[in-house]
Amino acid sequence: MAPELSSRMRKAHEAFRKLDKNPITDKEVPAEDLSLRQIFETEQDQEQFFDLLRQKQRAEAPAIVDALVRNVPLEKLRPHTIELLEEVRKEYNHRKTELREIRAELDAAEMAEIGKMDKRLATVVGQVGPQKAGELFARELERLAFSDSTKYQEIVAQLREKNKREFGRDAVALDKRVAERLRGLGISEEKYFEATKGGPSAETERKIFDLVSERLTGWRRVLRWIPLSTVRRDKAKLYNDYLEQERLLAELDDRRADVAKLLQSTITPEHQIAIQKHIVEGSEIMPYQERVGTIDELKSHMEKVEATRKKDAMQKRFNEFFTAAAKKLKEKDPAKQQPDNNDIAKIKDDFAKAELKRLKEYKDVDYKKTTFSALFGAVFDLLFKIPGNKKTMLKEVNALKTPQEQQAPQQQQQQTQQQLRQQILDQLRRQGISPGSALGQAMLNAVQPTGQKKKKRR
């Protein structure tokens, strides 16, 4: 590996590297400070670093990864590339520090508390034991830290939020409070649940958070909840108009009903599923082509992935990839008739990387935030064994044939038949037998080349 960044640059950053914060408690803790050389010593750390680099979504990221894998010395990289690497190195170390601290926080006591948050959690933590549950949780969080920053940060924020509460969060007690409050409103479950008429939307959820987080008073608070068209726009004065006053109060009742409906969904699973469908359908279109939100969508997603994993599908993709790569090589070097062994090895390596990237996208497909998003991701992982790294994928790719290798047996067969035909013609000539005679034709027809129809004897 090439020399590190200049010592002057290194020292300039030393002050920042010494301490970091525990992401859950905010306590100051020693910071991880691995150099690029150290990160690249192990395959796992290296892959995590590359994943973080790719998440930067810079156009040059794949080329940088390629250069690093080929051990291109750092001084041969451009200055802004070196800056990017340093930026990612700092972020990588920050993540490593966070993960180290989180691992320590997720002890048996903490996992027992987490178990109280949900019946499913209580059951499974009980099955494997809180210590093992903590290890599993930490490992999954580590995977997310380098593959899905958004999800990782969401989970860390939730762990942090949980930690703020002195006595933990008891799901059962909270459900009881919700049920009592709803009973206090004097409205039954059935009345609230009219999911077919549309339900609270993601917009309602957002408004709830806005309402309780802001310090708005008076009319500004009211206007948050009531559409402006309902209120006359001139300085939001209340008019002595009985109808308008009644309308405003009716609007408030509707908003209260929206909130109550959402609350109801949190304690009645069947309602929750239906409400979630409305939230999902009303949610923003994500930039992925595929999103999974229902069991049927999961089934078709899995069928699609299964089809692409079949050997003939993979061979077809490889043929196209190889042809395109060979064409590029020829454009670079017109004297090259076809790829040599080194070229073929590089093409296979690149194809393995492309396949792995594609499979990771299938694995990390966007599971809509529904009741069963955790379930769907886990079922996919359970039923599909996707190669964990490029080395494993390369084993599959090496079993594929290059276009030349696929043609060769046919060519060889054709050549053998042509050779035989020529031998027979030579023999016929030596023996003075005309190739056009009945005997000559019979002998030649016996080694008819593939694809040619045998001529019928007349």
Place this chain on the structure above:
Amino acid sequence: MELDRIKEQVLALLKNGDEKALEKFLVQNFKNLPDEVQGKLLVGWFNDAARKMTLQEKALAALEELDKIEMSLREQLQSN
């Protein structure tokens, strides 16, 4: 072998299209699942539970606020 049996059952439940039954099955057989799958479920369910509890707490607070808004509205109406 246990894992093969679980996979077969999961496939069958998947074909039936019943999410609740599938989830129940995975909860019951959790300890026999591969580590990676266990981890994914643990974090996923934690995420679900945390979101739900946060929503409940804030929604309860929202109902309190709405009651206060209504009270102040009615007082203003009466004073007008």
